[in-house]
Amino acid sequence: MFYDENGKHVRTKKEILGEDGEIREGCHIVKKGEIYEKKLFTVKDERFKSNSFLDEVKRSYTDLINLYVKDENQKLQVFQRGSVYLATKKIGKRNPKAPEIEADNRKRQEWNRAVDMALISGIPEPQIMEVKQKRISEPIKSAISRKGRKANLFAKVVTMAIEALELMIETVLVKKYKESLEQKEQLQKTDASDMETVIPETERTEAEIKEPVERLPEPKQPEMTRMASKYPRFYKIYNELEQQNNAIYKKEKQRSAKKKELSEIKGWFKGRKKKELQEEIDDLTSQIRNMKDYLPKIVQKVGYRSVQEFLKDFKTAKFEYSQYQKAIAQWKQETGKEPELQPHGVRAKLVANRKKIEQEQKNTQRTRSQSKDRGAR
Structure with a gap:
């Protein structure tokens, strides 16, 4: 290979020869087999190959894209790794496997809705993750290693996992129902007199009255945290989720009863009855699907993308609210005063400050008018 004075590769040897037929100064020839170019690279940063960096970049670009998307829906x-949910796959244009991917995505959504029901019912996330691992991840890996990738394999595995999860949900809901019945029975048995606690009155002795009691400085009223202030609103949303969850459970019980009735019908001349029952089952299935799809929409109204995210904040808010209630009860016992309402949020604080300023202005005007009246007298 031939290179001229500027280091540019030329085609023939004549282009680097001078008038005397010798190689010009600055030109050189690289013989065959020799290294003709070197590029030095710095040491690779392992961070750029890590999943954490990939997630960080995904989130930053997703947030950037969402700035220009007006419709919330x-x-x-970004799908969270190791979540209880299953991520749906994107279908590209003219993808020959589009119908298969769509069917898989529908199954994934069914699993996600079943997970929402499980979370609302009170099943812990580790148990749901265990079902996902043992009923979905491991069977699919073993099936692919043995038989390869086959159509409808994923759908069958997820269907079995959904059935296992629904069985857990039913067990939990039945247990809750029994506990609620027991609580009602206990409340009916207990009398109102037993519920009231009588506080005995203590009489102070003359010595106690005469002796002055040293009063400690009055403790400051406990302040409610931001999450604790959200608890009443969160509770309404959670209550709506529970009501929807119970309604879905009732519909599923109706569907199970219809399926059982359909399986028990036998005979050549009962086709009409079978058809009617099948139509009722299909109608109930459609209703259940729509009701399950509505579950995430309930939490999306308050800015959450999934039921899982909402329930995490709900539990935090519930804990902080209970701690605040305990602190307020202790403060009332120590001071004997009623707590003042504390504004939360920017707007509420601005309104409270405005009222405070207006009240101070009124007080100053009143004192000025009183001083003028005294001077006139």
Whole structure:
């Protein structure tokens, strides 16, 4: 290979020869087999190959894209690794496997809705993750290693996992129902007199009255945290989720009863009855699907993307609210005063400050008018 004075590769040897037929100064020839170019690279940073960096970049670009998306329903979100949910696959244009991917995505959504029901019912996330691992991840891996990738394999595995999860949900809901019945029975048995606690009155002795008691400085009223202030609103949303969850459970029980009735019908001349029952089952299935799809929409109204995210904040808010209630009860016992309402949020604080300033202005005007009246007298 031939290179001229500027280091540019030329085609023939004549282009680097001078008038005397010798190689010009600055030109050189690289013989065959020799290294003709070197590029030095710095040491690779392992961070750029890690999943954490990939997640960080995904989130930053997703947030950037969402800035230009006006419709909340169309905004993108990054799927969380190791979540109880199953991520849906994106279908590209002219993908020959589009119908298969769509069917898989429907099954994934069914699993996600079943997970929502499980979380609302009170099943812990580790148990749901265990079902996902043992009923979905491991069977699919073993099936692919043995038989390869086959159509409808994923759908069958997820269907079995959903059935296992629904069985857990039913067990928990039945247990809750029994506990609620027991609590009602206990409340009916207990009398109102037993519920009231009588506080005995203590009489102070003359010595106690005469002796002055040293009063400690009055403790400051406990302040409610931001999450604790959200608890009443969160509780309404949670109550709506529970009501929807119970309604879905009732519909599923109706569907199970219809399926059982359909399986018991036998005979050549009962086709009409079978058809009617099948139509009722299909109608109930459609209703259940729509009701399950509505579960995440309940939490999306308050800015959450999934039921899982909402329940995490709900539990935090519930804990902080209970701690605040205990602190307020102790403060009332120590001071004997009623707590003042504390504004939360920017707007509420601005309104409270405005009222405070107006009250101070009124007080100053009143004192000025009183001083003028005294001077006139």
